[in-house]
Amino acid sequence: MKSQVLSNFAWTDLTVVAFLIFLGLFIFAVYWTFRKGSKDFYDNVGNLPFDEGQPLTGDKK
Amino acid sequence: MSTETNVQEQGYETFSYDDRLTKMFVIATMLWGVIALFLGVWIAFELASWKLNLNLPWFTFGRLRPLHTNAAIFAFVGNAIFAGVYYSTQRLLKTRMASDILGKIHFWGWQLIIVGAAVTLPLGISSAKEYAELEWPLDILVALIWVTFGVNFFLTLKQRRERHIYVAIWFYIATIITVAVLYVVNNLALPVGFMKSYSAFAGVQDALVQWWYGHNAVAFFLTTPFLGLMYYYVPKAINRPVYSYRLSIIHFWSLIFVYIWAGPHHLLYSTLPEWVQTLGMAFSVALWAPSWGGMINGLLTLRGAWDRVRKEPILKFLATGVTFYGMSTFEGPLLSIKSVNSLAHFTDWIVGHVHSGTIGWNYMMTSGMLYFMVPKLWNTKLYSNRLANIQFWSATIGLLLYIMSMWTAGITQGLMWRAIDETGKLVYPNFVETVVKILPMYWVRAFGGTLVLFGFVVLVYNVYKTIKNAPKEQQEETFKALPLSANPIDAHGGSHRKLEGLPLYFSVLAFLAILVGSVIELIPSLVSNQFIVKDSRVRPYSALEVAGRDVYVREGCYTCHSQLVRPMAAEQLRYGRVSEAAEYVYDRPFQWGSRRIGPDLHRVGKKYSHMWHYRHMLNPRDVTPGSIMPNYPWLYKNKVKFGVLPKKLSVLAALGAPYSEEEINRAPELAKMQAKTIMDELVADGVPAKMADKEIVALIAYLQRLGIDMAEDKDEVASTK
Numbered sequence: 001m002k003s004q005v006l007s008n009f010a011w012t013d014l015t016v017v018a019f020l021i022f023l024g025l026f027i028f029a030v031y032w033t034f035r036k037g038s039k040d041f042y043d044n045v046g047n048l049p050f051d052e053g054q055p056l057t058g059d060k061k
Numbered sequence: 062m063s064t065e066t067n068v069q070e071q072g073y074e075t076f077s078y079d080d081r082l083t084k085m086f087v088i089a090t091m092l093w094g095v096i097a098l099f100l101g102v103w104i105a106f107e108l109a110s111w112k113l114n115l116n117l118p119w120f121t122f123g124r125l126r127p128l129h130t131n132a133a134i135f136a137f138v139g140n141a142i143f144a145g146v147y148y149s150t151q152r153l154l155k156t157r158m159a160s161d162i163l164g165k166i167h168f169w170g171w172q173l174i175i176v177g178a179a180v181t182l183p184l185g186i187s188s189a190k191e192y193a194e195l196e197w198p199l200d201i202l203v204a205l206i207w208v209t210f211g212v213n214f215f216l217t218l219k220q221r222r223e224r225h226i227y228v229a230i231w232f233y234i235a236t237i238i239t240v241a242v243l244y245v246v247n248n249l250a251l252p253v254g255f256m257k258s259y260s261a262f263a264g265v266q267d268a269l270v271q272w273w274y275g276h277n278a279v280a281f282f283l284t285t286p287f288l289g290l291m292y293y294y295v296p297k298a299i300n301r302p303v304y305s306y307r308l309s310i311i312h313f314w315s316l317i318f319v320y321i322w323a324g325p326h327h328l329l330y331s332t333l334p335e336w337v338q339t340l341g342m343a344f345s346v347a348l349w350a351p352s353w354g355g356m357i358n359g360l361l362t363l364r365g366a367w368d369r370v371r372k373e374p375i376l377k378f379l380a381t382g383v384t385f386y387g388m389s390t391f392e393g394p395l396l397s398i399k400s401v402n403s404l405a406h407f408t409d410w411i412v413g414h415v416h417s418g419t420i421g422w423n424y425m426m427t428s429g430m431l432y433f434m435v436p437k438l439w440n441t442k443l444y445s446n447r448l449a450n451i452q453f454w455s456a457t458i459g460l461l462l463y464i465m466s467m468w469t470a471g472i473t474q475g476l477m478w479r480a481i482d483e484t485g486k487l488v489y490p491n492f493v494e495t496v497v498k499i500l501p502m503y504w505v506r507a508f509g510g511t512l513v514l515f516g517f518v519v520l521v522y523n524v525y526k527t528i529k530n531a532p533k534e535q536q537e538e539t540f541k542a543l544p545l546s547a548n549p550i551d552a553h554g555g556s557h558r559k560l561e562g563l564p565l566y567f568s569v570l571a572f573l574a575i576l577v578g579s580v581i582e583l584i585p586s587l588v589s590n591q592f593i594v595k596d597s598r599v600r601p602y603s604a605l606e607v608a609g610r611d612v613y614v615r616e617g618c619y620t621c622h623s624q625l626v627r628p629m630a631a632e633q634l635r636y637g638r639v640s641e642a643a644e645y646v647y648d649r650p651f652q653w654g655s656r657r658i659g660p661d662l663h664r665v666g667k668k669y670s671h672m673w674h675y676r677h678m679l680n681p682r683d684v685t686p687g688s689i690m691p692n693y694p695w696l697y698k699n700k701v702k703f704g705v706l707p708k709k710l711s712v713l714a715a716l717g718a719p720y721s722e723e724e725i726n727r728a729p730e731l732a733k734m735q736a737k738t739i740m741d742e743l744v745a746d747g748v749p750a751k752m753a754d755k756e757i758v759a760l761i762a763y764l765q766r767l768g769i770d771m772a773e774d775k776d777e778v779a780s781t782k
Contacts, residue, residue, distance in 0.1 A: 014336060014340060014581055014585075015336065015339055015340050015343055017581075018322065018340060018343075018344070018577075018578070018581060019343070019347075021577060022315075022318055022319065022347070025314060025315075025318055025574070026311070026314075026315055029310065029311045029314045029315065030311060032310075033307040033310045033311060034307065038307075042306040042307055043302075043306070044225070045225045045227060045228075045306060046296075046302035046303055046306035047302050048153055048223065048225060048227040049149075049152075049153065049227065049229075049293055049296050049297050049302070050296075050297075050300075050302075051155075051223075052152045052155065052540065053076070053152075053155045053222070053540035053541060053542040054540060054541050054542065055538055055539070055540055056075060056538075056539040056540060056541055
């Protein structure tokens with residue numbers, strides 16, 4: 001009996017479908033981030049942790 | 062971002078950061094950190110020496126392990142996440158959190174949940190789903206508080222003064238959304254009373270949902286928020302931007318997309334449909350790539366500054382944390398490969414793996430983050446670098462002892478379980494032999510854990526001294542920045558801005574990314590209810606067995622016992638027939654477990670006499686010398702609550718168990734009748750008749766029922782003795 005129907009319910013194709021979706025997403029992400037003219041943009045954004053606004057009071061370092 | 066000079070002064074807005082809230086979470090992290098680690102050490106010693114269970118219900122391993130895991134994940138790591146997120150989010154967005162009140166509700170609500178967990182779990186109030194043991198009232202509270210956090214976070218995003226959203230914030234957004242989805246779905250249940258419920262899912266489906274949750278709790282509670290924190294604190298600490306911002310974006314999308322699929326790797330060789338297992342395994346192996354992309358990005362940020370890493374405690378902790386992240390994300394995919402998994406699953410190898418993640422990654426990152434934040438928050442210097450170094454070495458050595466002892470124990474025991482001699486018999490038929498063999502490793506592990514705990518106590522002392530030496534007058538620093546409206550989208554890179562600068566748009570995309578995996582993986586299996594041939598031989602549990610099962614759930618027996626015989630020769634020899642999906646259809650919650658500290662119990666029904674169980678539960682060493690299972694004397698005093706059985710059965714019936722009206726209404730009476738038949742046998746063996754209404758009888762009824770429904774003929778059951 002071993003839940004035959006369940007094991008026949010083999011959606012192995014789903015693995016392939018899932019992989020293709022992922023591949024698409026990955027290629028798009030790579031294409032997107034390496035688009036022309038994005039370098040300056042990313043350099044700027046990458047520096048955001050160092051910009052906390054200008055201190056007015058407290059210890060001025 | 063150098064617009065300051067040429068813009069008129071009045072264009073600026075002034076603001077301050079809500080650091081009080083961060084400080085509160087910092088303190089809570091340290092408090093719960095000590096408690097969570099102490100609990101871990103305590104239960105580690107319980108395994109090395111069973112006497113430490115103290116013969117008291119509230120201190121037994123089965124009840125304290127859920128408290129340890131929940132405390133470590135939600136109390137220690139949870140508070141650390143919130144501290145780190147509140148500190149960095151405000152600064153990255155150049156704004157105060159939208160609402161101080163929501164922040165306070167979040168803080169106190171979260172602490173209330175933790176206290177609730179600390180009270181209910183030792184009392185045995187547990188839904189027995191791993192890392193989600195809290196019962197429904199606390200679950201609802203968790204959901205509400207999480208939403209409070211989310212609302213405050215998104216409102217803050219809305220009022221930000223920085224148009225660009227740094228990648229750390231992305232990771233926080235993915236965390237907030239996904240944890241909400243996971244937590245709510247996995248905890249769906251129908252209450253029986255104020256502190257008891259039955260899972261909305263049963264058997265195989267419950268297992269799938271649970272591990273979709275369980276695995277993604279690791280992914281979206283222990284990993285994504287910490288990656289966000291890594292992308293903030295590592296650059297801050299070394300004072301240079303992340304190695305490759307582009308890589309961080311690819312890292313983000315690949316990771317959240319792939320992670321959500323990987324849950325079924327906890328269920329390899331189970332009765333889960335084959336295609337779901339394959340899917341889980343494939344995506345787990347794929348996960349290696351984005352994880353290492355992230356690790357490399359983190360480590361390369363430190364490139365050329367290793368001399369500083371060697372000297373500065375903050376960097377030392379962060380670098381070690383990222384390294385262990387790399388190690389455990391290498392080990393994880395490895396353990397997901399079916400052949401490796403067949404050996405490692407249910408052994409201590411998995412326990413070691415989890416701790417190289419939680420201690421190596423979360424504990425180390427948290428420590429580094431605390432050493433970074435505390436002096437800044439309290440406007441002072443760290444009290445002692447030396448103490449921080451002592452913690453570092455103590456924790457690192459402790460962790461290595463932990464991991465290595467668990468590798469040894471896991472592989473040793475795994476090999477012993479499967480060893481078959483030329484004649485086709487088990488080499489170690491006696492399970493307890495394989496336990497006794499690894500006991501020395503349990504001592505090493507407990508000692509390693511103690512070192513990790515000791516290190517954390519040193520951190521707490523160090524931070525305490527730091528705060529004590531801080532200037533008494535602490536005033537909030539004020540900052541100025543331009544509002545968003547003064548910072549229009551500039552020409553170049555316009556479309557980047559659109560995606561990466563619009564939180565709502567972005568959140569929807571992230572949500573879709575996790576939804577794809579969840580839906581494809583879960584939905585077919587959940588609707589496949591109609592596909593499982595309900596085997597007519599499998600009957601729902603009797604009223605007394607339901608009572609017994611609830612004792613099993615309450616005592617957390619699943620922390621030591623599995624209920625899943627895998628399709629392997631050695632398992633069939635040791636336990637009996639391979640488990641089948643149809644056998645679990647009335648199991649709410651499923652109790653497959655994840656670690657065999659004791660043997661599998663799915664085929665224990667009718668294996669022993671009632672008297673054997675009676676003596677075993679009172680003192681396992683009485684029948685199995687060398688056993689490390691706790692004594693359960695209170696089961697011989699507590700009475701079965703027969704009165705609630707009709708209610709319990711009717712809730713189970715509402716969930717689909719085919720009980721008749723009569724079975725429900727007469728449940729107490731029928732249960733007593735079944736207890737009587739068990740007692741007849743026990744009395745013959747000298748047990749006093751007054752035990753008939755005690756919990757032990759219900760538990761025996763349940764244990765004797767396990768896995769017998771589909772036995773081809775009842776003789777087969779008897780012959781496995």
